[in-house]
Amino acid sequence: MFNRVLIANRGEIAARIAATLQQMGVTAVGVYSEADRAAYHVSCMDEAYPLEGKTAAESYLRVDKIIDIAKRHKIEAVHPGYGFLSENAAFAQGCVDAEVFFIGPKPEVIRKLGDKVNARQLMAEAGVPVVPGWSGGEKDDAAQFEREAEKIGYPVLLKAAAGGGGKGMRVVRSRREMAESMESCRREAGAAFGNSRVFMEKYLPKPRHVEFQIFGDTHGNAVHMFERECSIQRRHQKIIEETPSPALTPSLRDRMGDAAVKAAKAAGYSNAGTVEFLVDDAGNFYFLEVNTRLQVEHAITEMTLGLDLVRLQLEIASGQKLPMSQEQLRPTGHSMECRIYAEDPDRQFLPSAGVVERFLPPVGPCIRIDAGVTEGSAVSVHYDPQLAKVIVWGHSRNESRARMLWALQRFVVLGLQTNLEFLQAVLDHPEFRAGRLHTHFLEVHAMPRADRTTPDEALIAAALAASNGTGRRDAGRDRSNGGVATANPWQSLSNWRSA
């Protein structure tokens, strides 16, 4: 096993990976941009080294800087997390060239699957069903896309060939929107992935997003670790995930699991990956893409299988065999994840920057919090505004849904706008309760607005807080030094009475 592992990431995933490394007795080495000098993830590391530069492109996306740090600080393996360089074949190759293990699949596999256009072709050849679409021509001009879109039928979805995580995606509903959408999609793709090539797929009405966790080792073995349903999305980004999917029958699960393993083997896959599918009402499924990394929502699979996927990633990367067969993988119960973002659901989920003035995650049975911030953290405009993930487990879907609702109702975040209240409304929606999910759920169903009447309790709490006191006679007295009054906040409240 490795002794020193570099985590080439930030936020909650960097903190989560560090936890496993430290639990395994491995030194967790972090990196941080100029904007992240005081970031929470740095405090979770055993060692950390600065990457100059504020923006992602100047810091976490700089292959040269990260490999240089790895070499200078005797790093044996690099964990890329998700996002940033996690699906960058050149980075994986750079690690290999520098004789540092890359914790993920081989560079050529990342390259093959990372190009969504190639991946589609590979899967179609392996007999895995794909979404009708067009892979782009020699040069991506709008006129050609318009012609092909007419054949497929509007609306169509423009996607970044190098994309993932919902970035660089545009729905095009008519010919008129094509040119501007393509330009915008290219720019976003270029900024996020360093590759501006786009392709097009038919925009399916009301599909479910169901993905399978796969794991392969370097000895030719591959298994799937069952599904995650991630249909609740905004801006094409998942916000609620669960396993098992309420839509899968045992036979559909078997067929999709087989297809996922087939996909893994066709690609010569090793380490953790995810095969994403769309599932329609009739139970047809279509291959979407393979994410060649650990997913944000990996924790729900950990909950139902009792595994630490980061630990498994390290074992596989160091050359060990998969420690289990497909038959030995038996999920138990139901798990759900909610992603907590600094954003305003009332204003098209626009990011909200600011300081996390108060941060108190819920504590209780079968509740796991993966956080990327702490009290006092600043959320800047430079990076993804994800604050934390709440992950729960229950015997049944209903039990974990109720547990999640309980947890969200007790999660205190003050200082910036979050989606915590919005998530509660989604969990309580009759269609969500019934498990009737699809990727346009949030566009189709308006969440009922909570009663905005301010309760008396809020006024009372504010009135006491405004007096800068606790209302106690002994407040401010330091009991350890014989009850000598220090600052007495009570005085400010007593002024009210005399006024």
Next chain:
Amino acid sequence: MRTLAFTTADGLSREISLRRDDEGDGFFAAKLEDETLNLELQSLKPGVGWLRIHGKITPYHAIRIKNEWRVWIGGRIFVLRIADRSIRAKPSSAAAKGTTLSAPMPGSVLKILVSSGDSFDAHQPLIILESMKMELTLSSPHEGTIKNLACAVGELVAMGQTLAEFESGDGHDSPA
């Protein structure tokens, strides 16, 4: 007894006065308009604690940001603006409201698609902002003419900052 006045998020003016009861530590009488509530209120440090009214427990967290109190209760946040009777809200004229395009989120200006003096159609993209790797295209629901561009490509802008001023063909409704 001093009375505190707050304006709630739904625009209501609410008044409250809090008086300590003789019953002991943490016992209060709260007067809200015509109603008086006897309650227990335990707080171990300012801005954190719980209330007990007729046996019902309500934990709370409260912080002050500028002239607002944000109170967390039961998974929801209530914003209470400290009412200052000496300052009256500036009357907003309908004309002034419709003539600026301001940043709906903090971020950087990625692209400016119009120039000063240009006229534009309803829903025509005017400015593209970028924040946290996401793009947001700003347009106006009405046609109009750009009077002045108040931002430059690459500039970091704060939420609410004016990006452009224009004359609206319709004269109402600010752009979104």
